[in-house]
Amino acid sequence: MDHNVYLLATDPKNPCRDIIHSRDTRLKVRVFCLAEERFSADPNEIQLFGYVNGKLYAFETINIAADDALDVVSAIQWYADYMDEPDMEILPEDPRPGENIAM
Known part of the structure; x- marks a missing residue:
């Protein structure tokens, strides 16, 4: 099984x-x-959220292509490992009160 290689721009x-x-x-x-x-x-x-050690992160794709949508979670998991936070909880919705109101 091939694994994507991720790079980070800061x-x-x-x-x-x-x-x-x-x-x-x-x-x-x-x-x-x-x-x-x-x-x-x-x-x-696509937006996903990560929660670890009392900090909340939002992750949002940039010009997402349909072929790349399945790799978003693995990219976030890679980032959590990069941050030395492999236990980051990845959430499908913003957990902050009042932030998930449908438009």
């Missing part, structure tokens, strides 16, 4: 603005630290 001016890139596909996932910045979900992208 913003030196904002330590909470990482972008996970798949080396082998077109998948890109933007990381948001929700305690430090606002997050507005793009309805055309």
Whole structure:
């Protein structure tokens, strides 16, 4: 079984603005630290959330292609391992009260 290789682009001016890139596909996932910045979900992208050690993260794809959708969770798991937080809980919805109101 092949495994994707992921790379990380960081913003030196904002330590909470990482972008996970798949080396082998077109998948890109933007990381948001929700305690430090606002997050507005793009309805055309996939959003997942990660919770670990009292910190909540949002993960949002960038120009998602249908072929890459199944790799989003593995990219987030790779990021959790990169952060040395392999027990990060990956959530399908924003767990903050009032953030999951349907539009």
